[in-house]
Amino acid sequence: MPRNLKLTLRYDGSAFHGWQFQPNCITVEEQLKRACFQILREEVKITSCSRTDAGVHANMFCCNFKTNCERENSKIIQGLNAVLPESVAVYGCDDVSNDFHARYSCKGKEYIYKIWNERQRNPFYNKYALHFPRILDEAMLDKAAKAFIGEHDFASFCSSGSSVLSTVRTVYDFSVERRDKLVVFKVCANGFLYNMVRIMAGTLLDINDGKIAPDSISDIINSKKRERAGITAPPSGLYLNRVFYEEGEIESGK
Amino acid sequence: MPRNLKLTLRYDGSAFHGWQFQPNCITVEEQLKRACFQILREEVKITSCSRTDAGVHANMFCCNFKTNCERENSKIIQGLNAVLPESVAVYGCDDVSNDFHARYSCKGKEYIYKIWNERQRNPFYNKYALHFPRILDEAMLDKAAKAFIGEHDFASFCSSGSSVLSTVRTVYDFSVERRDKLVVFKVCANGFLYNMVRIMAGTLLDINDGKIAPDSISDIINSKKRERAGITAPPSGLYLNRVFYEEGEIESGK
Numbered sequence: 229m230p231r232n233l234k235l236t237l238r239y240d241g242s243a244f245h246g247w248q249f250q251p252n253c254i255t256v257e258e259q260l261k262r263a264c265f266q267i268l269r270e271e272v273k274i275t276s277c278s279r280t281d282a283g284v285h286a287n288m289f290c291c292n293f294k295t296n297c298e299r300e301n302s303k304i305i306q307g308l309n310a311v312l313p314e315s316v317a318v319y320g321c322d323d324v325s326n327d328f329h330a331r332y333s334c335k336g337k338e339y340i341y342k343i344w345n346e347r348q349r350n351p352f353y354n355k356y357a358l359h360f361p362r363i364l365d366e367a368m369l370d371k372a373a374k375a376f377i378g379e380h381d382f383a384s385f386c387s388s389g390s391s392v393l394s395t396v397r398t399v400y401d402f403s404v405e406r407r408d409k410l411v412v413f414k415v416c417a418n419g420f421l422y423n424m425v426r427i428m429a430g431t432l433l434d435i436n437d438g439k440i441a442p443d444s445i446s447d448i449i450n451s452k453k454r455e456r457a458g459i460t461a462p463p464s465g466l467y468l469n470r471v472f473y474e475e476g477e478i479e480s481g482k
Numbered sequence: 483m484p485r486n487l488k489l490t491l492r493y494d495g496s497a498f499h500g501w502q503f504q505p506n507c508i509t510v511e512e513q514l515k516r517a518c519f520q521i522l523r524e525e526v527k528i529t530s531c532s533r534t535d536a537g538v539h540a541n542m543f544c545c546n547f548k549t550n551c552e553r554e555n556s557k558i559i560q561g562l563n564a565v566l567p568e569s570v571a572v573y574g575c576d577d578v579s580n581d582f583h584a585r586y587s588c589k590g591k592e593y594i595y596k597i598w599n600e601r602q603r604n605p606f607y608n609k610y611a612l613h614f615p616r617i618l619d620e621a622m623l624d625k626a627a628k629a630f631i632g633e634h635d636f637a638s639f640c641s642s643g644s645s646v647l648s649t650v651r652t653v654y655d656f657s658v659e660r661r662d663k664l665v666v667f668k669v670c671a672n673g674f675l676y677n678m679v680r681i682m683a684g685t686l687l688d689i690n691d692g693k694i695a696p697d698s699i700s701d702i703i704n705s706k707k708r709e710r711a712g713i714t715a716p717p718s719g720l721y722l723n724r725v726f727y728e729e730g731e732i733e734s735g736k
Contacts, residue, residue, distance in 0.1 A: 240605040285606075309602055319602040348563055348573040351494040352539075352610070 230294040232328055233304070235260075236320030241285040242355035242464065243315035248279045256280075259313055260291070267307035268297040277330045277471045278337065278420075283463035285356070287340075290471045292330045328473075336400065336478045337420065338470040341413040341429045341461065345406075357410065358465035360433065364411045368442060369432050370404035373413070375445035376428060377402055382421055383452040385431075387460060390422035395452075397421065400478060404432070414469070416478065423460050431458035484548040486582055487558070489514075490574030495539040496609035496718065497569035502533045510534075513567055514545070521561035522551040531584045531725045532591065532674070537717035539610070541594075544725045546584045582727075590654065590732045591674065592724040595667040595683040595715065599660075611664065612719035614687065618665045622696060623686050624658035627667070629699035630682060631656055636675055637706040639685075641714060644676035649706075651675065654732060658686070668723070670732065677714050685712030 237260070245253035249261070257274060264272045272293035280286060297304070301321040308318045327333075342357035344350045349359045376399045383395040399417040406412075413429055431448065434440040440448075440458055448456045472478045491514070499507035503515070511528060518526045526547040534540060551558070555575040562572045581587075596611035598604045603613045630653045637649040653671040660666075667683055685702065688694040694702075694712055702710045726732045 238605055305602065314603075314608050315605045317602050317605050319600065346573065348559065348571050349568075351492055351569045351571050354568050356606070 229326070230296045232292055232294055232324050232326050233301075234290060234292045234320070234322045234324045234328060234330065235308075235318050236322075237286070237289050237291075237316060237318045239286050239289065239317070240315040240355075241280060241283050243313065244282065246280055246282045246284065247276060247289070256289075256316060259316060260308075263308045263311045264293070264295075266311050267304060268295050268299070270295055270297060275330045277334050278468065280466075280468055281423075281463050283355070284466045284468070286468040288470050289468055290330050290334075290473075292324060292328055333473055334419075334471060335475055336416060336418045336472040337468065338414065338416040338472075339420070339425045340415075340467045340469045341425060342465045342467070343411040343413075344409060345411045346409045350409075355464050358429075358462055360411075362437065364406075364436055366404050366406040366411055369413075369436060372435055372442040372445060373402040373404055373428075373432060375443075375449070376415070380449045381452060382424060382449065384448050384454055384457045385424045385427045386421035386454065387423040387427070388454070392421060395421055397424070402428075416470075425466060426461045426463065427454075427457050427459075429461035429465070433461060434458035483580070484550050486546055486548055486578050486580050487555075488544060488546045488574070488576045488578045488582060488584065489562075489572050490576075491540070491543050491545075491570060491572045493540050493543065493571070494569040494609075495534060495537050497567065498536065500534055500536045500538065501530060501543070510543075510570060513570060514562075517562045517565045518547070518549075520565050521558060522549050522553070524549055524551060529584045531588050532722065534720075534722055535677075535717050537609070538720045538722070540722040542724050543722055544584050544588075544727075546578060546582055587727055588673075588725060589729055590670060590672045590726040591722065592668065592670040592726075593674070593679045594669075594721045594723045595679060596719045596721070597665040597667075598663060599665045600663045604663075609718050612683075612716055614665075616691065618660075618690055620658045620660040620665055623667075623690060626689055626696040626699060627656040627658055627682075627686060629697075629703070630669070634703045635706060636678060636703065638702050638708055638711045639678045639681045640675035640708065641677035641681070642708070646675060649675055651678070656682075670724075679720060680715045680717065681708075681711050681713075683715035683719070687715060688712035 247256045249257045274291050274293045276291040305321045343360045344353045344357040345364045347361050379398040381396050401416045403414045501510045503511045528545050528547050530545040559575045597614045598607045598611040599618045601615050633652040635650050655670045657668045
C-alpha cells in the first residue's frame with residue numbers, strides 16, 4: 229500500500245499566480261509537482277489545504293499525496309528544497325493515516341494581513357504588506373473586528389464566482405495589533421470563503437477612513453449583501469499563517 | 483545662501499551594488515542623485531553617513547546636500563519617492579545648519595545582523611537574512627559578545643583594503659536576541675571599520691560552531707590580527723539600522 233505523505237511548506241506568493249495549477253501560469257502546485265517528480269520519480273496527485281490567489285503568501289501551507297517512494301522523510305525535504313525555486317521551501321514531511329485529506333481533514337486556518345502604516349512606502353514591504361499612509365486606529369479596529377467572531381453567514385464577505393454550498397463559517401478569533409509601524413490583522417476560523425479575509429480587511433480599512441460605521445459589522449453580516457462590505461484589499465498583505473488538523477491546536481492558540 | 487538638506491532613507495540593498503557611485507553599477511547614490519536632479523532641477527553633491535557594501539540593507543541611512551531649491555520638504559519627499567526605484571524610499575527631509583555633514587557630524591550608528599535559524603531556508607529571507615541551519619545558542623553568544631563593548635583597537639575586525647588612520651572604535655552595546663526562529667545581533671558604536679560588523683557576526687557564528695572559544699573575543703581583539711577572528715559573514719543579513727547625530731539619542735537608546 230502506498231504511503232500518504234503530508235508536506236508543510238512556506239512560499240513567497242509574489243512569485244506565483246497562486247497555488248492551483250493553471251495552463252501557461254507559474255503556480256506553486258505546478259512547481260511542487262515538478263519537484264516531486266524529480267525527487268520521488270513518480271507523478272503524484274496533490275491535495276491541498278486550500279488554494280491561495282495570485283500574490284498571496286503562505287507561512288504554513290499543507291498538502292498531501294500518495295506515493296510508493298521509500299525515501300526517508302528528511303531526505304525528501306532536502307531533495308525537494310534542492311530543486312524547488314527559492315520562493316518555496318518545504319519544512320515538514322510526515323507520514324499520515326491513509327484517510328488524511330489536506331482539505332477535508334482541516335479543522336481550521338489562521339490568516340494574517342499585514343499593513344505598513346507610515347506616510348512613505350517601505351521598500352522591504354512592496355510585495356509583502358499593504359501600504360496604508362493614513363493613521364490606523366488599531367484599538368478602534370480591534371474592537372470593531374470582534375463582531376466577526378462567532379458562527380455567521382458570511383455571504384457579504386464572499387466574492388462572486390464562488391460555488392460553495394454554504395456561506396456559514398465560524399470565526400474563532402479576530403485581532404488587530406500594532407507592532408511599531410506594522411499593523412497586523414489576524415483571523416482564525418473553521419474555514420474561509422472566496423476573498424473573505426481580503427474583504428474583511430478592506431471593510432476595516434473603510435471603517436478607519438470613516439466610510440463605514442465601526443459598529444456596523446453585524447449589520448453588514450446580517451444583510452448578506454456583498455455591496456454593504458468594504459473593498460477587497462490587495463493580495464500582497466495576505467498570508468496563510470497556520471493550518472490546524474487537531475481541534476486542540478485551535479483552542480490552545482498553539 | 484543655499485539650504486543644507488538632510489535626507490533620511492531606507493533601502494533594500496539586494497537591488498544595488500552598495501551605496502557609493504561606481505561606473506557601470508547600479509548604486510543607491512546614483513539613483514538618489516538622478517532623482518534629485520529630476521525633482522530639484524539641480525545637480526547635487528551628496529555627502530553620506532557611510533557607504534554600505536553590495537547587498538547590505540538600510541532601515542535608516544542619512545545624507546545631506548546643498549541646494550537652492552525652495553520647495554517644501556514634504557513635497558521634496560513625495561517627489562523623490564515618485565521617481566526613485568521601489569527599492570529606495572525617503573522618509574525624512576530636514577533643513578540643517580550649514581556646517582552639518584552626514585559623515586563628520588555623526589555621533590554613532592547601530593547595525594543589526596539577521597539570521598534565519600531553522601533547518602530549512604525561508605523564502606521570505608533569501609536576500610534579507612543569513613540562513614544558519616544549526617541551532618544558535620543566543621544566550622551563550624549574547625554573553626560572549628559583551629566582550630566587544632568598550633573602547634578597543636578593532637584591527638582584528640577590519641578587512642584589508644581599508645585606509646583608515648586609526649582602528650580604535652568605541653562599541654556602546656552588543657546584544658544577541660532571539661525572536662522565534664530569527665536571531666538578531668545588534669551593535670551600536672561611535673563608528674565602524676570596513677566589514678567590522680560582518681566579521682563580528684562571523685566570529686560569533688564560529689563560536690557557536692565550537693571553532694572559536696566563547697571567552698576568546700578579548701584575546702582576538704588584543705592580538706590585532708585579522709586571521710584570529712572568524713569569517714566575514716555574508717552581506718544579506720546586515721542592516722544599517724540607526725544613525726545618531728545627538729549624543730543623547732545613543733544614551734537613551736531611542
